[in-house]
Amino acid sequence: xxxxxxxxxxxxxxxxxxxxxxxxxxxxxxxxxxxxxxxxxxxxxxxxxxxxxxxxxxxxxxxxxxxxxxxxxxxxxxxxxxxxxxxxxxxxxxxxxxxxxxxxxxxxxxxxxxxxxxxxxxxxxxxxxxxxxxxxxxxxxxxxxxxxxxxxxxxxxxxxxxxxxxxxxx
Amino acid sequence: xxxxxxxxxxxxxxxxxxxxxxxxxxxxxxxxxxxxxxxxxxxxxxxxxxxxxxxxxxxxxxxxxxxxxxxxxxxxxxxxxxxxxxxxxxxxxxxxxxxxxxxxxxxxxxxxxxxxxxxxxxxxxxxxxxxxxxxxxxxxxxxxxxxxxxxxxxxxxxxxxxxxxxxxxxxxxxxxxx
Numbered sequence: 001x002x003x004x005x006x007x008x009x010x011x012x013x014x015x016x017x018x019x020x021x022x023x024x025x026x027x028x029x030x031x032x033x034x035x036x037x038x039x040x041x042x043x044x045x046x047x048x049x050x051x052x053x054x055x056x057x058x059x060x061x062x063x064x065x066x067x068x069x070x071x072x073x074x075x076x077x078x079x080x081x082x083x084x085x086x087x088x089x090x091x092x093x094x095x096x097x098x099x100x101x102x103x104x105x106x107x108x109x110x111x112x113x114x115x116x117x118x119x120x121x122x123x124x125x126x127x128x129x130x131x132x133x134x135x136x137x138x139x140x141x142x143x144x145x146x147x148x149x150x151x152x153x154x155x156x157x158x159x160x161x162x163x164x165x166x167x168x169x170x
Numbered sequence: 171x172x173x174x175x176x177x178x179x180x181x182x183x184x185x186x187x188x189x190x191x192x193x194x195x196x197x198x199x200x201x202x203x204x205x206x207x208x209x210x211x212x213x214x215x216x217x218x219x220x221x222x223x224x225x226x227x228x229x230x231x232x233x234x235x236x237x238x239x240x241x242x243x244x245x246x247x248x249x250x251x252x253x254x255x256x257x258x259x260x261x262x263x264x265x266x267x268x269x270x271x272x273x274x275x276x277x278x279x280x281x282x283x284x285x286x287x288x289x290x291x292x293x294x295x296x297x298x299x300x301x302x303x304x305x306x307x308x309x310x311x312x313x314x315x316x317x318x319x320x321x322x323x324x325x326x327x328x329x330x331x332x333x334x335x336x337x338x339x340x341x342x343x344x345x346x347x348x
Contacts, residue, residue, distance in 0.1 A: 055201060055306040068271070069306045072297060097304040099204035 034078045041081060048077055048087060052094065053102045061104060073098075203312070203323035204304055210237075210318050211302035218269050218277055218291035229266055229290050230318040234344035236265045236337065237312040238288070238328070239300060241272040242280045244308040250327040251284050257333060258287035261348055263341070267291035270300045270308050313340045 036042045049063040054070045062070040062077075073094060080090045094102060106112045147155070205211075210227045217223040230237075238254060240247040257263045267288035269277045274293060281288075294300055303312070306325075313322040322340050324332060338348055 055304070058199065068297075072301050076301070096204055097302060098306065099201055099304065101201050 034074075036082070044087060045077060045081055048081075048090065049074055051104050052077070052091075053104050055098050055102055200325045201306075203320060205320040206322065208320055210314060210320060211299065213292070213294075213299040213302070215299060216293045218267070218274065218293040221274075221293075225290065225292050227318055229292070230314045232316060233264065234316050234321075234341050234346045235289075235314050236263060236341070237268060237314050238265050239268045239270050239303070239305050239308045239310040239312075241270045241308050242276045243272065246327050247309045248284075250309055250329065251287070253327075253329050253333070254287040255285050256330075257328070258289075261333075263346075263348060264289045266314075268299060268303075268305075269293050269295075270305065271295065271297040311337070313337060313344070315344045 034045065036045060046063070050061050052062045052073060054060045054062050054065040054067060054073075056067045056069045057065045060070075062073045076094065077090055080093065085093075091103070100106060106115065108116055210230055212227060214224055214226055217225055236257075254265060258265055265288050267290070269291055272293075272295065274295070277291075277293070281291075292299065297305070303310075303320075304323075309327060311324045311328050312320055313324075315321050321344060322336070324336060326332075328337070341348055
């Protein structure tokens with residue numbers, strides 16, 4: 001029995017196994033639900049946990065991460081919010097513990113200036129390069145058309161001679 | 171002017187090269203503690219062995235120490251345990267333990283079985299002091315100055331190399347003699 005026929009014979013088994021594996025992540029997402037007294041607080045909470053980065057699983061925000069530390073951080077945001085703290089206060093208290101790292105939107109300060117300026121710098125640089133290319137090609141056009149009458153006559157003479165020569169060859 | 175411009179790509183490559191090269195070998199999962207230079211946060215937690223004793227940040231007064239965050243649920247803590255024993259017994263380093271999100275009975279059984287390298291053990295079942303310290307994964311080891319100031323945080327396992335290269339010099343700078 002060849003491998004191919006073996007595989008096709010057990011195809012239903014393979015498919016079932018694949019489906020089970022694919023279905024697993026859907027079960028893994030279990031979210032603790034906090035209820036707020038106002039819709040506005042709920043909104044603030046959502047925005048806040050999206051802007052906070054998980055220190056353990058570094059490319060996730062604490063809204064998406066289910067690591068224990070993210071749970072604790074969500075809990076702290078909830079507790080502080082229900083006790084009436086402002087967004088800035090909550091942010092400062094968490095940054096005071098875990099460092100600037102957990103801000104997905106870093107503050108504009110000396111250390112992060114280059115980071116914030118990079119988009120502007122690259123757009124400006126791009127404009128400079130494009131502008132330079134356009135300017136140069138324009139200047140080249142002008143130089144081409146600025147032939148004196150004498151030069152023009154010479155060009156025509158050369159071109160004539162050239163075409164005559166190639167004619168005679170054919 | 172054109173000649174100078176020809177060197178532009180070389181210059182860009184050099185700058186990028188230096189920038190990227192400096193990042194090689196850095197572990198992005200090891201973050202500096204936000205508490206470096208600040209005092210250990212206030213806390214009131216029980217002693218692991220004596221529930222009737224309330225511990226506060228006074229335990230850090232007097233001499234520079236290590237603060238080791240551990241738990242029986244943490245495999246890497248098992249890994250570094252032998253080295254902590256060595257530090258405590260052979261080098262005589264005072265290590266304050268922070269038993270983080272653990273159960274008292276389990277923690278005590280672990281110390282009985284493997285040995286107890288800690289001079290004091292703070293019992294923090296809810297992880298409140300851990301949270302205030304910005305602990306995001308045990309094991310973590312802090313160097314605490316004689317006045318209770320956080321001097322350094324090491325994330326991950328402590329071994330002889332980490333001791334020699336990082337912890338020992340910092341403790342000695344803070345007035346320790348090891």
